[in-house]
Amino acid sequence: MSAILPPSDRLWWKQPIDKVEWAWIAIAFVWGMVMFGMMIYWHIYGKQNLSNEAYKTTPELFAAKAEKFIAENTIRTETDQDIPVVRVPPGGDGYLIARLWAWYPILELEEGQTYKIHLSSMDYNHGFSLQPVNINIQVIPGYEHVVKMTPTKKGTYAIVCNEFCGIGHSWMLGRIYVK
Amino acid sequence: MATTYRTCPISGMQFEDQAEKLMRWNAVAGVLWLLVGGVTALLVILTRWPAIKLLPADQFYLILTAHGIDMLILWILFFEMAVLYFASSTLLRCRLATPKIAWLGFWLMVVGGIITNVAIFQGESSVMFTSYVPMQAQPHFYLGIILVAVGALLGTCVFFGTLVVAKKDKTYEGSLPLVTFGALTAAIIATFTILSGAGILIPTFFWSMGWIKEIDAQLYRMVWWGLGHSSQQINVAAHVSVWYLTAAVLFNAKPLSEKVSRFAFLLYILFLQLASAHHLLSDPGMSAEWKVLNTSYFMYFAVMASMIHGFTVPGAIEAAQRRRGFTNGMFEWLRKAPWGNPVFSGMFISLVSFGFLGGISGVVLGTEQINMLMHNTFYVPGHFHTTVVSGTTLAFMSITFLLVPVLFKRELILPKLCQIQPYLYGISMGVLGLVMMGAGTLGVSRRHWDMAFSGAPFQYEWPGAAYLMMGLTGIFGVIAVIGGGLWILLIVGSLLFGKKLDGGKVSDKPTPIPSNTQAASAVAHGSDHIPVPGTVVLALLLFVSFVLYYFVNWKYLSEVWLLS
Numbered sequence: 094m095s096a097i098l099p100p101s102d103r104l105w106w107k108q109p110i111d112k113v114e115w116a117w118i119a120i121a122f123v124w125g126m127v128m129f130g131m132m133i134y135w136h137i138y139g140k141q142n143l144s145n146e147a148y149k150t151t152p153e154l155f156a157a158k159a160e161k162f163i164a165e166n167t168i169r170t171e172t173d174q175d176i177p178v179v180r181v182p183p184g185g186d187g188y189l190i191a192r193l194w195a196w197y198p199i200l201e202l203e204e205g206q207t208y209k210i211h212l213s214s215m216d217y218n219h220g221f222s223l224q225p226v227n228i229n230i231q232v233i234p235g236y237e238h239v240v241k242m243t244p245t246k247k248g249t250y251a252i253v254c255n256e257f258c259g260i261g262h263s264w265m266l267g268r269i270y271v272k
Numbered sequence: 273m274a275t276t277y278r279t280c281p282i283s284g285m286q287f288e289d290q291a292e293k294l295m296r297w298n299a300v301a302g303v304l305w306l307l308v309g310g311v312t313a314l315l316v317i318l319t320r321w322p323a324i325k326l327l328p329a330d331q332f333y334l335i336l337t338a339h340g341i342d343m344l345i346l347w348i349l350f351f352e353m354a355v356l357y358f359a360s361s362t363l364l365r366c367r368l369a370t371p372k373i374a375w376l377g378f379w380l381m382v383v384g385g386i387i388t389n390v391a392i393f394q395g396e397s398s399v400m401f402t403s404y405v406p407m408q409a410q411p412h413f414y415l416g417i418i419l420v421a422v423g424a425l426l427g428t429c430v431f432f433g434t435l436v437v438a439k440k441d442k443t444y445e446g447s448l449p450l451v452t453f454g455a456l457t458a459a460i461i462a463t464f465t466i467l468s469g470a471g472i473l474i475p476t477f478f479w480s481m482g483w484i485k486e487i488d489a490q491l492y493r494m495v496w497w498g499l500g501h502s503s504q505q506i507n508v509a510a511h512v513s514v515w516y517l518t519a520a521v522l523f524n525a526k527p528l529s530e531k532v533s534r535f536a537f538l539l540y541i542l543f544l545q546l547a548s549a550h551h552l553l554s555d556p557g558m559s560a561e562w563k564v565l566n567t568s569y570f571m572y573f574a575v576m577a578s579m580i581h582g583f584t585v586p587g588a589i590e591a592a593q594r595r596r597g598f599t600n601g602m603f604e605w606l607r608k609a610p611w612g613n614p615v616f617s618g619m620f621i622s623l624v625s626f627g628f629l630g631g632i633s634g635v636v637l638g639t640e641q642i643n644m645l646m647h648n649t650f651y652v653p654g655h656f657h658t659t660v661v662s663g664t665t666l667a668f669m670s671i672t673f674l675l676v677p678v679l680f681k682r683e684l685i686l687p688k689l690c691q692i693q694p695y696l697y698g699i700s701m702g703v704l705g706l707v708m709m710g711a712g713t714l715g716v717s718r719r720h721w722d723m724a725f726s727g728a729p730f731q732y733e734w735p736g737a738a739y740l741m742m743g744l745t746g747i748f749g750v751i752a753v754i755g756g757g758l759w760i761l762l763i764v765g766s767l768l769f770g771k772k773l774d775g776g777k778v779s780d781k782p783t784p785i786p787s788n789t790q791a792a793s794a795v796a797h798g799s800d801h802i803p804v805p806g807t808v809v810l811a812l813l814l815f816v817s818f819v820l821y822y823f824v825n826w827k828y829l830s831e832v833w834l835l836s
Contacts, residue, residue, distance in 0.1 A: 095519075095520035095521075095524050095525060095526045096449060096450040096451050096516040096517065096519065096520040096525070096526065096527055096533075096588070097363050097449050097450075097451050097517060097520045097521065098449050098520075098785060099444050099445060099446040099447055099448065099449055099785065100446060100447050100449075100450070100530045101526075102530075103445075103446040103447070105447065105530035105531060105534075106530075106531050108529060108530065108531055110529050110531060110532055111528065111529065111801060113803070113804065113808060114528060114529055114532055114583070114584070114587075117579070117580070117583045117808075117811055118532070118576070118580060120579075120815060121575070121576040121579040121580060122576055124572075124579075124815070124818070124819070125568075125571055125572030125573065125575055125576050126571065126572070128568065128572055128575075128635070128639070128822065129564075129568050129571045129572055131639070131826070132564045132568070132639060132640045132641065133564065135641050135826075136560060136564075139641065139829075139830070140830070140834045140835075140836070141641055141644070141829050141830065141832060141833075141834060141835045142560070142641055142835060142836055143553075143554060143560070143640075143641070143644055143835060144835070144836060145559050145560050147556035147557060172729045172730070174729055176729060195729070207834070212556075216406070217404070217406060217407045218404045218407070218489060218493075220647070220648045220717070222648065222649070222715065222717060223833075224715045224732060224734075225714075225715060225735065226832050226833055227645055227649070227713075227714070227715040227832065228644050228645070228832055228833060228835065229554055229644055229645070229646065229647040229648055229649060230554045230644065230647070231552075231554045231555045231556070231647065231648070232556075233489045233490050233493070233555060233556060233557065234406060234489050235488060235489055235490070236489075236490055236556040236557055237556070238556035240835060241835065241836045242833055242834070242835055243833060243834035243835075244833050245832075245833050245834065251730065251732035253715070253717055253720075253725075253732065254717075255647075255648040255649060255717035255718065255719075255720065256404075256648055256719075257333065257400050257719040257720075258407070259407065260329055260330055260333070261727075262333075262719075262720065262721070263329060263720055263721040263722035263725065263726075263727075264722070264725055264726065264727035264728040265728070266725045266728035266729070266730050266732060267730075268730050
C-alpha cells in the first residue's frame with residue numbers, strides 16, 4: 094500500500110530489508126563513522142582546533158587585564174583616534190576587546206610565533222572574523238576565551254565583526270599586523 | 273460532537289468539516305506571512321546587492337529581523353499546522369479532536385505573530401531572529417513569539433489527540449500510514465522545540481520587563497538554539513513526510529520498506545535535537561568533546577536517517593514507475609515522470625536541493641573544526657536557504673498545487689504559469705544558496721549592511737570574487753522573489769477566481785479506511801520486489817559529491833593559521 098494508507102502487512106517490522114537498502118544504510122553508517130572519526134583525528138593530529146580554554150569573567154575584570162597589557166606593550170598609536178598598536182610578546186598573552194563598535198587594540202604578531210589571544214566582549218555578542226584568512230570565532234560577554242594562534246603568513250589582517258551588534262556593526266573593523 | 277465528512281471526488285480523500293476549515297485558515301495565514309516575508313526578502317536582497325544598497329542601516333536590520341521571524345516562524349509554522357491536521361484527520365479519516373482548542377491555537381498564533389511584527393516595525397526590536405541577549409528588544413517582541421509557540425503547542429496537542437480519536441473510533445486498522453508517522457515525528461520534535469523556546473523566551477521576556485536582572489549570554493545561545501535549530505528539524509520531518517505524500521498521491525508509490533523509512537524517522541526523534549550545537553561550535557563555553565558529540569547528532573545518526581530518506585523517496589517513485597512499465601534503461605522512470613505537473617516538479621527539485629545542496633553543506637558546516645571557516649559568514653544563510661527554502665518551502669508550495677483543487681475546491685488558474693513556477697523558484701533559490709555559500713567561503717559576513725565598512729577606522733577590501741558573488745546573490749535573489757511572488761499570485765488567484773469544483777458527497781459519518789490489508793499482505797512479500805538501479809546511481813552521485821566536498825573543506829582548513 095502507499096504511504097498514505099496503513100501498511101498492508103500488519104507485521105511490517107518483520108518484513109525483510111532488501112540488499113540494496115542494506116547496502117545504502119551501511120554506506121551511510123560507515124560514512125557517518127568516518128566523519129565522526131575525522132573530527133577526533135583532527136583533534137589529535139590536525140593543526141587547527143579551537144581552544145577549549147575559557148573562563149567566566151566580567152567586562153570590568155577583562156578590561157582591567159587588557160588595559161594593563163596595553164599599557165605595558167604599546168609600541169605606537171595609529172589613525173586619528175590614536176588606537177594603540179600593541180606588540181604581543183612571542184609565546185605570550187595578548188588581549189583583544191570587542192565592544193560597540195570597535196576591536197581594541199591593534200595587535201602586532203610575528204610570523205611563526207604562537208600567541209595566547211584572550212577574547213571577550215564588553216557588551217553584546219560579537220564575531221571575531223579574521224580576514225582574508227577567514228577564521229571565525231564567537232565572542233560572548235562574560236566569557237574570556239583564550240585562543241592559541243600561530244600566524245603562518247606576514248601581512249595586514251582585518252578583524253570584521255560578523256555577529257550583529259547594533260547600528261554600528263558594519264564599521265566595527267579591527268586590525269592585526271603580522272611581521 | 274456533530275460534524276460532517278466530505279469525500280473529495282478528485283482524490284478520494286475524506287475531509288472532516290472542522291479539520292478542513294482549520295487547514296484552509298492555517299494555509300491561508302501561512303501564505304499571507306509568506307507575502308510579508310517575501311516583500312522583506314526583496315528589500316534585504318536589494319540592500320545586500322552592493323551595486324544597489326537600497327536601505328539605510330537601521331531599516332536594513334529592522335527588515336532583516338522581520339524577514340527571519342515571518343518566514344522561519346510564521347509562514348512555516350502555520351503551514352505545518354495544516355500539515356498536521358491533514359496527516360491526522362484526513363489521512364486517518366476521523367474527526368479532529370477538540371476543534372475549539374485548535375481554533376484557540378490558531379488565533380493565539382495569529383495574534384502573537386501580529387504583536388511581534390508590530391514590535392519589529394516600531395523599530396525598537398531590531399535584534400534579529402536570534403535575539404541574542406544582552407541585546408534587548410521591546411517586551412512585546414518576546415511576548416508575541418511566546419503566544420505563537422503556545423498556539424503551536426495547542427495545535428500539536430490536537431494532533432496527538434486526533435491520533436487517539438482515530439484509534440478509538442477504529443477508522444483504520446493496523447499501524448499509522450507512513451506520512452502520518454512522519455508527521456508524528458515532526459510533532460514530537462515540535463513539542464521538544466516549543467518547550468526549549470518557552471525555557472528561554474519566557475525568562476527573556478521577564479528580563480525585558482526588568483523582573484530578572486541578567487541572563488547568561490552563553491546559556492541563552494544554547495537554550496535558544498534548542499528552539500532555533502530544532503524548529504528546522506520539525507521542517508525536515510514535515511517536508512520528508514510531504515515528499516512521501518506526493519509520491520503516494522501521484523504515483524501510488526509505496527515505501528520500499530516500511531521498516532526502513534520508519535526507523536529513519538525514529539532516528540530523527542532520537543538525535544535531531546542535538547543540533548543546537550551546530551550554532552555553538554565557535555563559542556567559548558562548551559568543550560570540544562561536547563561539541564563533537566552533539567554536532568554529529570551522536571555519531572551522525574540523524575544524517576544517516578536523512579540519507580535513508582534521500583534513497584527511499586526516489587526509490588519508491590522509481591519502483592512505482594517501473595511497475596507502470598517505464599522499465600527501459602536506468603532513467604526512463606525519471607524521464608517519463610510528470611515534469612509538467614508542479615506537484616511533482618516542485619517536490620523533486622525540493623528533494624535534490626535539500627540533499628545535494630542543503631544536506632551536504634549542512635554537514636560540512638556542522639563539522640566542529642570546519643565550522644571556524646564559516647561560522648556567521650554568508651555561508652550560513654546560503655546553507656539554510658537550500659534547506660528550509662528550496663527544501664521545505666518548495667515542498668510546501670508544490671503540495672499546495674494539489675491542495676487547491678482538493679481542499680479548497682478550486683481549479684488552478686493559469687496552468688502554464690503553474691508549471692513554470694517550481695522551476696523558476698526552485699532553481700533560482702538553489703543557485704542563490706550556492707552563490708551565498710560562495711561569498712561566505714570568501715569570508716563575507718551575514719547580517720552585515722556594508723561590505724565597504726564606511727566609517728571604520730581602517731579599510732579592508734574584499735576580494736573581487738566576493739563582490740561578484742554578492743552581485744549574483746542580488747540577481748538570483750530577485751528572480752527567487754519573483755518566483756515566490758508568482759506562487760502567491762497563482763494560489764491566491766486560484767482561491768479567489770479559480771473555477772469552483774464539485775465538493776463531493778457529504779456524510780454525517782466517517783467512512784473508515786477499507787480493510788483490504790489482509791488480502792494485500794501477500795503481495796507485499798517477495799514477488800512484488802522491484803530493483804531500483806536509477807536511484808542507486810543517484811544516491812552514489814550524492815555520496816561522491818558529499819565525500820569530495822567534505823574533504824575539500826578539510827584541505828581549506830589545513831591552510832589557515834594554526835590554532836589550538
